[in-house]
Amino acid sequence: MLVRQETSMSQILERFQRSVTQHRPNWRGFFVDPARVRHPQDKPRVENQVAYIRERWFAGEKFRADLGELRDAATRWCSDVAGARVHGTTRRVPREVYELDERPLMTALGDGTFDVPTWTTAKVHPDHHVQIARSLYSLPTRFIGKTLDARVDQVSVRLYLGSEMVKLHARVAPGKRSTDPNDYPVGKSEYALRSVDKLKARATEHGEHVGAFAERLLSGPLPWGRMRQGYALLRLCDRYGAARVDALCARALAFDVVEVMRIERMLKNAQKVENDASTNGKIVRLPESRFARDAAAFATIRRDTSNDKGGVQ
Numbered sequence: 001m002l003v004r005q006e007t008s009m010s011q012i013l014e015r016f017q018r019s020v021t022q023h024r025p026n027w028r029g030f031f032v033d034p035a036r037v038r039h040p041q042d043k044p045r046v047e048n049q050v051a052y053i054r055e056r057w058f059a060g061e062k063f064r065a066d067l068g069e070l071r072d073a074a075t076r077w078c079s080d081v082a083g084a085r086v087h088g089t090t091r092r093v094p095r096e097v098y099e100l101d102e103r104p105l106m107t108a109l110g111d112g113t114f115d116v117p118t119w120t121t122a123k124v125h126p127d128h129h130v131q132i133a134r135s136l137y138s139l140p141t142r143f144i145g146k147t148l149d150a151r152v153d154q155v156s157v158r159l160y161l162g163s164e165m166v167k168l169h170a171r172v173a174p175g176k177r178s179t180d181p182n183d184y185p186v187g188k189s190e191y192a193l194r195s196v197d198k199l200k201a202r203a204t205e206h207g208e209h210v211g212a213f214a215e216r217l218l219s220g221p222l223p224w225g226r227m228r229q230g231y232a233l234l235r236l237c238d239r240y241g242a243a244r245v246d247a248l249c250a251r252a253l254a255f256d257v258v259e260v261m262r263i264e265r266m267l268k269n270a271q272k273v274e275n276d277a278s279t280n281g282k283i284v285r286l287p288e289s290r291f292a293r294d295a296a297a298f299a300t301i302r303r304d305t306s307n308d309k310g311g312v313q
Contacts, residue, residue, distance in 0.1 A: 056081065117153040124148065128183050132157055136177035137169045141185055196223045199230045206237040207246030209253060216258045229260040236260070240267045 035042035057077045063070055083095035090097070122130035124143045129136040132150050137157055139148075149160040152171065157178075159167040169178045196218050204211030214233060217226055237245045248263050 052082075115153045115155070117151050120150050120152065121147055122150050122159075129177065129179070130159070133171075134174035135172050136179075137167070137172075138177075138179045138183045139167050140183045196227065199227060199234075202234060203230065206234065206242040207249070209246045209249040210237065210242065212253060213249035213258065216253065217260070232264070233260050236264055236267060240271070244270075 040047045057074070061073075063073065079095065083098070084093060086092070087094055120132065122132050124130050124139050124146055126144055128138045128141065128144065130139065130148065130150070133152060137159070139159060143161070143166065146161065148166070151158040151160070155171055157169045157171050158165055159169075167180075169180075172178045200211065200214050200218060203214035210233065214230055217233070218230055220226075233245070244267065245263065248266055252258065252263060
């Protein structure tokens with residue numbers, strides 16, 4: 001793995017744009033550029049040093065099963081052997097190059113530990129969310145059905161499509177969800193936010209009694225548990241007409257029955273009876289004005305019509 005330090009943040013960002021998903025600068029200002037698996041030609045300078053280290057340091061050596069001894073031996077060899085030689089390409093002593101050119105550019109070691117991220121893949125489900133580490137995170141509609149790469153650390157979740165970061169969320173605890181209402185189509189954000197007030201307002205638009213029924217339905221300490229019934233009530237208004245649903249809601253409230261399923265059964269039964277009657281000819285749909293009477297039929301004082309043309313007294 002080749003590790004190098006960029007001289008400016010602009011260079012880091014520029015390289016980040018050209019890199020693949022797994023390439024990322026870490027918190028110490030270094031940029032980790034991993035090579036492809038089984039492609040040593042991606043890092044020839046690093047691979048070239050493997051043989052030198054193997055043959056000049058530990059080839060033929062015997063070490064006890066002590067990590068401390070290995071580290072001490074490696075430090076002495078790097079300083080007194082590899083670092084003191086004249087490099088074959090640069091013709092300079094590596095230890096002197098480090099002290100004169102590289103060490104002045106190094107910064108002090110910061111506090112804290114590096115937050116090692118983990119990478120995974122996640123598919124965007126029809127509800128606009130992906131599941132990562134037992135939590136849910138939303139994405140825009142255009143990504144539904146796609147499989148994205150996810151970078152997860154202690155504070156954030158970043159979602160990528162190819163090399164493009166398409167969404168950034170603050171990480172939430174397992175079992176929770178992070179939902180951005182802007183990820184939903186216009187008019188659907190209340191589904192994402194589970195807004196009880198907006199659901200009540202939509203019900204009131206379909207009728208006074210529909211609104212009152214929704215108010216009763218969604219009252220109590222845990223209204224979110226009945227929001228699906230509230231949405232089902234709105235669908236009944238769209239399917240059977242708001243006037244019919246409003247009338248049935250009025251009857252249900254009069255009998256203190258707040259059950260959407262019962263209203264749905266009443267609507268289905270009424271429609272079935274109506275359809276059967278129409279099929280059997282028992283109901284003939286006529287124009288509304290067929291039996292409309294003239295206003296004179298309801299007059300309490302008879303009018304003299306002898307002077308009317310063709311009239312009879």
